[in-house]
Amino acid sequence: MVGAGYAGLLATKRLDRLLRRHDVTITLVNASDRFVERVRLHQLAAGQGFSDHSSLRRQLDGTSVRLVVGRVTAIDAASRTVAVDTPQAVGAPPASIDYDTLVYALGSGARLDDVPGAPAHAYAVADLEQATRLRHRISQMAVRGTVVVVGAGLTGLETATEVAESCPELRVRLLTSADGVGSGLMPRARRHLRYALDRLGVVVHTKTVVAEVREDGLDTCDGVPFAAETVVWATGFRVPELAHASGFATGEDGRMLVDATLRSISHPDVYAVGDAAAGISPSGAPGRMSCQSALAMGRGVADVIAARLSGAEPEPVRIGYVFTNISLGRRDGIIQFTRADDSPRRFVLTGRAAAVFKETVVRSTVRKPRGGSVCSG
Ligand SMILES: Cc1cc2nc3c(=O)[nH]c(=O)nc-3n(C[C@H](O)[C@H](O)[C@H](O)COP(=O)(O)OP(=O)(O)OC[C@H]3O[C@@H](n4cnc5c(N)ncnc54)[C@H](O)[C@@H]3O)c2cc1C
Structure with missing residues (x-):
């Protein structure tokens, strides 16, 4: 698993649980040892405090996941290896990590x-x-x-x-x-x-x-x-160039092209989730880059991989939308409820009730440790 944002971390935890009885090693590679709540970064920029449930090691407590902190610099699809620059080894050649199945979850910038x-x-x-x-x-x-x-x-x-x-x-x-x-x-x-x-x-x-x-x-x-x-x-947002540079099929915006099970259309042992993946939404177009899509994909890819490892045919992953969540400061907001294809419904929540609604949703995205169904819009 490369990338421990909303999609990668959820997928990792869920896979750990689903594959408990399998002889499988899950390695999670992330640029830092913190889980960053990206959906709160405007709050940080505005001078507010930042949450402290950010230690990845703490997030992975009780799992058998191996965490590697370092920046992925290359993926060699032919030899199935990922090159990682680790902070501990500055100046040393990148560490090389082998994979049988790779989940690409590097987000966007x-x-x-x-x-x-x-x-x-x-x-x-x-x-x-x-x-x-x-x-x-x-x-x-x-x-x-x-x-x-x-x-x-x-x-x-x-x-x-x-x-x-x-x-x-x-x-x-x-x-x-x-x-x-x-x-x-x-x-x-x-x-x-x-x-x-x-x-x-x-x-x-x-x-x-x-x-x-x-x-x-x-x-x-x-x-x-x-x-x-x-x-x-x-x-x-723009996604990293790594997928394209590594020879995976990507769209014009650089997102990895995947099928309905989030599997790369060019490399069947590779999956992509979150902002970095062009996962197809109910509108038929690639989903919008959002926490909502990332969590649906993170959950879905774990189910798909677990099913395939058990010899079963996986269900397609559904990336549907429920609402668009907009905070307008800490005391105001807009919740625009949507159809699964992200088109707006008539129902809208505004004001303080919307601010409370969004805060509840955002908190639940980090609290759910094992792949629940809560999502942020
Ligand atoms: C200010 C702000 C507010 C937002 N508000 C909302 C909202 O209200 N609702 C909503 O749905 N979405 C919102 N978003 C969008 C949402 O944050 C993203 O869609 C979501 O974070 C995507 O999740 P992800 O897991 O794909 O990627 P990310 O959360 O970006 O995680 C990617 C991970 O990959 C790691 N990584 C990247 N490159 C490398 C590398 N080369 N090597 C190793 N690790 C690497 C990163 O460190 C990170 O941990 C907001 C975004 C911002 C910036």
């Missing part, structure tokens, strides 16, 4: 190379290091300093509102190339979103495309400069 200047000057919340860097930056900003968040998808919305609520002394602007915010939400949810952004003082700039990020702000394609001490890049 920020799309910082979208425009010139962003890699050097923009901040992000897609991983722990980036969110920690942003937190540090924000803590040093002067009163009335400006934070510009680029991208009004779920991560951009959650980041802009969280920073605005936690740091009311700062000015927050939200830039989007779209002509509005909250596409995919029912009208009542969209209205609530606009209301919440206004209430928190977040100024929204629609139809605004960024051409370049500078040290002191950014320029738009219309030639309009925005001055900002801090630019946060939240235009979506």
